[in-house]
Amino acid sequence: MNAFEKHGIRHISASSLGLWRENPGLWSLKYLGGFKDDAGPAAWRGSAVEGGMLAILHGRAMEEAVQKSLDAFDATVAGEISDEIDAERALIEPMLKIIAGIPRHPAPLVGSQMRVECWLDEVNVPLIGFIDFLFEDGSVLDLKTTKACPSTAKAPHVRQVSAYMLARRTDLGALLYVTGKKFASFNITPEERDQAIRHLTRDAISLQRFLERFDTPSQAMDVLPMNSDDFRWSDAATSHLIKMDAA
Structure with missing residues (x-):
């Protein structure tokens, strides 16, 4: 049994690795402590x-x-x-x-919310995800609705689309940000994809090595700080943590 499966983790995702990178405590609360927060x-x-x-x-x-x-x-x-x-x-x-009002993609649509799976080097579970929109030319498009349109593609989103590109073995990937007033579109180059995959792999290996050190979820959680100042933290997370500490 590998380090992930030992803790009941059968697969990873770009978003879960992003949370591990940015807030390991909250990651552990969700993926080791069973916390499920409402999407909102x-x-x-x-x-x-x-x-x-x-x-x-x-x-x-x-x-x-x-x-x-x-x-x-x-x-x-x-x-x-x-x-x-x-x-x-x-x-x-x-x-x-x-x-x-955005010009249509030149190739016909194949489908939406399509499950994909790929493997990262030296990582013992697959990385899965769901492509928002897949087109016949092999390109993948991820939609991000937001209240503020970014001037450049956000790194976590680039890593997410790059995982889809790796899974589909394509050089064609893009991010579409849409607000109530405007939009911005960013193509992900093969070079950006490869760099993002290196980052995902490094994050996944760090998580794998962390989990290898502990026999139980509680042992792993005990060594991580819980950053309640993070924008992703919620009152529900605090309540869940209090219940776990009291158990």
């Missing part, structure tokens, strides 16, 4: 817009795409009411209008 309204809006973009790529009318996205968002919210939820819902239509 921003993530719900992102998923809803992605569904609307899929409808647009399939040639659906804007009104149909918007309604599909709003219905998906409302179903996820399940009647919950808050100012944050209302604000995120209000972004769906303007984001889809921005997407509709």
Whole structure:
């Protein structure tokens, strides 16, 4: 049994490695301590817009795409009411209008949310992920809905798309950032992909070597600080940690 499987981890992902890199304590709480946090309204809006973009790529009318996205968002919210939820819902239509105005990819769409798997050198479990949009020319596209459009592609997102490119054995990958007012698109070059894969591999090996040192999840968690100042930390994480400490 390898170090990951010893702790019940059957696979890794670019996002989990990103969390290990940036906040090992929170990573351990999630992947060793069983903490599951609610995705939240921003993530719900992102998923809803992605569904609307899929409808647009399939040639659906804007009104149909918007309604599909709003219905998906409302179903996820399940009647919950808050100012944050209302604000995120209000972004769906303007984001889809921005997407509709972007020139279409030259190749036909193959599918969306397609599961991919690849192996990193010296890492004993596979890395898996889900491609937002895959096209017939082999290119992969990842959609990021955001309230502030970046001037350059963000490194964690580059690593994520690079993993998809590795899994699909393609040199064609891109990130699309969309706000309610504008968009930015960034192509990932083969050189950027290769560098990102080196970073992912190094992060995965560091995690593997860390897990090798401990026989139980609690032993591993005890040596890591819990950074509650991190923007990803939540009240639910604090409650989960208190319960674990009291057990």
